[in-house]
Amino acid sequence: MNRRKFLTILGRAGVGSALGSSKGAEASPACFPYYPDSWGVLHDTTRCIGCRRCEAACQKVNNLPEPKVPFTDLSVTEKKRHTTAYEWTVVNKYEVNGKPYFRKLQCFHCNDPACASACFARCFSKLPNGAVVYDGSQCVGCRYCMVACPFYVPGFQYDLAWDPLVQKCTFCEPRLKEGKLPGCVEACPVDAITFGRRSDLIKIARARMAENPGRYVDYLYGEYDAGGTAWMVLAPAAGGAPVPVDDPQGAGTEFKQLGLDTHLGSQPMGQLTYGALGAVPMIVAFWPVLFGGAWAMTKRREAMAKLEQEKIIKDAKDDLAAAVDAAVRKIGETEGEGAAERARQAMTEALKAREAQNSGDGHGEEK
Amino acid sequence: MRNGTTLFLLAVTLLAFAACPPAPGAAPAALEPTDSGAPSAIVIFPVGAKANPKAAAMQPVTFNHVVHEKWMERTGKDCIVCHHTGDAVACTTCHTQEGKLEGAHITLYDAMHATKIAPRTDTKPASCVSCHSQQITQRDCAGCHTTLVRNARNEAWCTVCHTVTRSMTAEDMQQGIAGTLPERRNEQLATETELSRKMVTYWKATKAPQKVVIDSLAGKYEPCVFNHKSHVLSLMGRITENKLASAFHTEPATLCVTCHHNSPASATPPKCASCHSPTIDPATPQRPALMAAFHLQCMSCHKDMKVARPRNTDCTTCHKLRAPERAANQAN
């Protein structure tokens, strides 16, 4: 991470504008327009056979590096692998009501992408075709997008010392433009990932539930979760098992067993964050910082050497402290000591809250 | 297993009847007798106050007691599954069109058709429909009936059970409804109906192709040689003797249309590729692409029938890798 660059941007865009207009004009939006004709993909976990063809296709069409373990080795699905900068999709095995099922993970291409809301350099955009794409030219490497993503999707090129970028599934946006299907969709031998208009897919999902009584949980993951996602998931039903009482949405435990959190709420993630931190208006400009700090202290990171991890955490903690100091100084200069003190207090509290939430069950992808 | 004093008494009474020599010139054929001595078949009339002069609304049901008794014997079940009170009395004793106090006001319709039966402290009774709809979960049926064929209750099915011989007169019907039809007449009507039932003759696999080469997608893999005949024979072999199956599989092509679906039953069905395009068409995303269409059918049936081999991810059991791919794989 380039701390100076980061702080410069923060100082210039964040604090300046937050105080100037008291609205955080430069902050990314929490809500995005909804595109009714956008594309989506329906992942039917009752069909997926865990063959990893989609992974292989993704690697091929996106010219990603060859994996260490060949795609023909299916044993890796037993581990709860995560997406990385070089593996934009992974298929893992889950036990649902005692039977093995597979679920493919990639970017969900949220309707209101939290990654985009968190990015003050505005690297992410939600395109009218449904894809959430990333343009690294402005990326400062702060990795807030990774923290903000409820599914822990974006990966970081930790191996690159020079200008590492965030990488994630692009919905094969270049292929979509050419009128081709996403690589993974085209490769799936059982149509476990169905491509279509998001609005059509919702109807198809409902039709599958209606036509196959007892086969599916009566809940379409991603229809509303995290504000709605372009990639949605169907889960196998337990066959008449009662829905637990603590499950207001009636999704049952099957999604949890599939490693998906049904308690992300139906509001855009970005909006929630704004809401919580918006209590103190000037904090709005700093909430990415808080995210960053919280991220560093959460030990739920993808596989990293322990040393490296510790170093990164320490770096991030330093960054955080420095950022808070810088912010408080700035506020002090423009708004007076009282405001600065209030800001520091609010930030510390928000940070604690975030940390507590993270150590609980704050993320969609459960470990 | 199948006992109970009442049943025994019933048996004795009926045996007395059976001992009488049949009248000369009477209908020659008869159904096999039951072990319990109950009539081999009976017509279940919609007993109640409502008139149904010519069975215009719905024909009564002809129930084959022997077949059901044998099934009980085979599967180790007890009479009490249906005769849930423990008394071997007719269903209509307590369950009538309107419902009676003795039958907890459960109407005849519900007693015969209910699928969601509340748990009891004593034996949980089965209705005709609840038990029959369970049968499709057995392994022999599961291949088609778990995923591929959707079992929505269908009006055309009513007449499978609701059927009785044409010799039934309006008077018989009235007496049946009033509960005054003599037992022998009832049995006579039922026997006649049962003897006139025909088992469906499925199309023979010999007419169909022996092997089908699926090569429309062959690229990385060699074409798949699908042994059509052995698949048909194996599926058919499991159900030809199954009376319940043939009662509902009313067409000789019923078995064929599980795979050759969504088109009229025909000995020359359209090719899968007529509807399933090689890549999914975003205009009809609900229709699987060709490769998926094959795999979904093959795999779901194998899974539901618990065919252990091949594993879903073991591609080369069904289609061999092409030589260059094989070489590349070995080099890895």
Ligand code: SF4
């Ligand atoms: S899944 Fe994560 S990375 Fe993908 S759009 Fe949503 S928030 Fe962004």
Ligand code: SF4
């Ligand atoms: S849509 Fe494209 S980038 Fe995303 S997982 Fe599929 S193949 Fe990979």
Ligand code: SF4
């Ligand atoms: S290619 Fe399809 S079936 Fe195979 S693992 Fe991916 S989603 Fe599942």
